[in-house]
Amino acid sequence: MPLSTLLDWRLHALVILVSLLSEFVGIQQIPMGPGSLLLLPLFYAFILGVLLNPNVTRTAGKVFPKRISDAAGPLILLSIMPFIARFGSTIGPAIQDLIDAGPALILQELGNLGTMLIALPVAVLVFKMGRESIGATYSIAREPNIAVISDKYGLKGPEGIGVMGTYVVGTMFGTLWFALMAGYLTSLDILDPRALAMACGVGSGSMVAACSAAIAGTLPEMRDELLAFSGASNLMTYATGLYLTLFVALPIAEKLYSLLSGKRKAKPVGAQVTASDDSDIPAEPRPEQNLGKTAIVMAAACAVAWVANTINGAGLIEALPGMLILYAMTMIGLTVTRYAPFYLPGVAWVSLVSILFTLPWTPGNAWLVEQLSAVNFLAIVTPVLAYAGLALTTRELQMFRQAGWKLVILALLVFTGTFISSALIANLLL
Template sequence: MKLSLLLDWRLHVLVVIVSLIAEVIGILQFPLGPGSLLLLPLFYAFIFCVLLNPHLFSDTAKWVPVQLSQAASPVILLSIMPFIALFGSTIGPAIEQLISAGPALILQELGNLGTMLFALPFAVLVLKMGRETIGATHSIAREPNIAIISDKYGLKGPEGIGVMGVYIVGTMFGTLWFALMAGYLASLDLFDPRALAMACGAGSGSMMAACSAALATVIPDRADELLAFAGASNLLTYATGLYVSLFIALPIAERFYRVLGGQRASMSVGAQATHEQTLAADALKEERPERQLGKTAIVVAVVCVVCWISNTVNGAPLLEALPGMAILYAMTMLGFIVTRVAPFYLPGVAWVSLVSILLTLPWTPGSGWIVEQLSAVNVLAIVTPVLAYAGLALTRREFSMFRQAGWKLVIISLLVFTGTYLGSTTVAQLLL
């Protein structure tokens, strides 16, 4: 995409305005049974921008042209990078605590198999779904999982429809669902907060961001510790998630499906196979940021400014937060440079995390000053613009597929996310 479109001032000013309004509204808490439901500024930002999205209501195109929605899509990944860098900066100082919790941190990854334990029986026995169940329930359906299903089954078949359905629901509502679950479970005081934080690392940067931000809000006195555990868990998932899905989760889903008496027949979701195929191709073939470092450096600078302004409401004044935001920018770009030159591939988010971890380890020269400067940046405030970009980036195809894919896939998607989070939390809790 052309740099001029990515830098369209209308897009970024709109995100700044929406983010500031969301931050001013602040955190709303509602009693719900024995716990409470937490609504965060990122929730309002997402909803506001969905309502402004020209693909949802054509009338809004007068104020928000379609090209702004198109530009928002590639900006999402870049806008979350300062947050990933901030996450890494909480892992470095807490390295000794993380090492002491090592077995729990590593083995809780197996709790991600809770996706199918929750969702697959309900899909087969209650909703009478076909083999789209396998694609839908073996994981939380992020880009690596789409690649696995595409390679093994193809995206035109029922398994491809299943994984794409969960992908769409996750894109639209996954971050919000993880934030709501984390905030509510933390308010119940049933689980060790560290276990809840570990479970946030499901392999999605935005889901982890919303989930851990909710925990940090509910338990502010342990915010840094919880962010460190969540970030370390997500880093492990990036490294191992693809292989766990391919060699463990998918074979188990196949066998479990047959044991439950699943049939070859597939439900009719009303969406054309080409829609799923095209969407997957868009997601998987998009040019990676590290391949165009000049353009990436400029766009990251812009989104850092957006986050910097959003931070003024519940974070620190502009001048006070300037060194911290500059450090996050430097960490992000250094991470992308390492991604470009590394002899093996890891996603940019993983390298950005590793760079910020190394720079904030207790024995790294100057780490104390770096951590002090970063304390002026509010974790929650720099996530809010990410969700604003996400709300604007939803395409007509995604809205159409969401409407057509059927209520069954929506229910299954939410069960998948719930199973992943509760499964990982439970395993971590037992090990801790």
């Protein structure tokens, strides 16, 4: 995509306005039974982003060109990078606590199996779905999981339709669902909040950001500790998650489907839902491939976060050193991603870089941590959700309409099962 499109001032100005308005409204709590539902600024930012998306509403289409929506897509990943760096900066100072909780961090990854244990029986026994239930429920359906299904079955078959349905629902609502679910469960005070923070790590970058921010917003006095556990869990997910779903979760899903359905022939839900060709595979953006271009666009994304931080964080002058540090950590991490002899996602390298810089024995770590304290976690996530709302494409909206209510329910069961299973395992071990 041309650099001029990614730097379109109308896109970034719109995100700034949406973020500032959302931050001004602030955190709202809605009592629900024994707990309360936490509405964060990122929730409002996403809704406003969707309403202002030219692909969604005709009014927005008359005011904003569709290339603004196209440019917002790559900026989701870029704008999440400073948060990941801020995330990692909480892990370094808390490294001893994380080492002490090592078994819980490692074994809670088995919670990924909860995706199918709840959702797959519902898909087969209640909704009478065929093999698309395997693709829809075997994982949380992020890009690596789609790649597994594409390689093993292809995206044109029922398994591909299932995984794409969960992916689309996750893209549109997964982040908000994780935030609402995590905040509510934290308010119930049933599980150890550290266990809930670890469970946040199973999602994509934006899911982790929203989930951990919701928990930290509920318990601000434990903010740094909770974010440290969530960030460490996310690193473990990058290291083991793909292999767990490939070699454990998918074979179990196949076996469980066979037991539940017998020899029944697959009857795809939503026959009109098709993956027309391999171009429908959602490709993960790789910002490290063009570091010069990424450095410029990343500066714009950090500037947006810097301004959004002024409402509930520190002022522009006070927060400037912290934002510059996050920018530097992000670019160092992406540079390592580009030249490392083995591949890890950029978010993993960015997190590792920020961890190394803030370890207790790293020279100057106390000064870095002090400067970073001026950057509010919640504030720099809000623009990410604004970009996400603006980035919804016509194809994603069409797939969502075609997928049907059954896949929507299954996707939410997948997210809930994964989160709760991981939290229960972590809570038991803690």
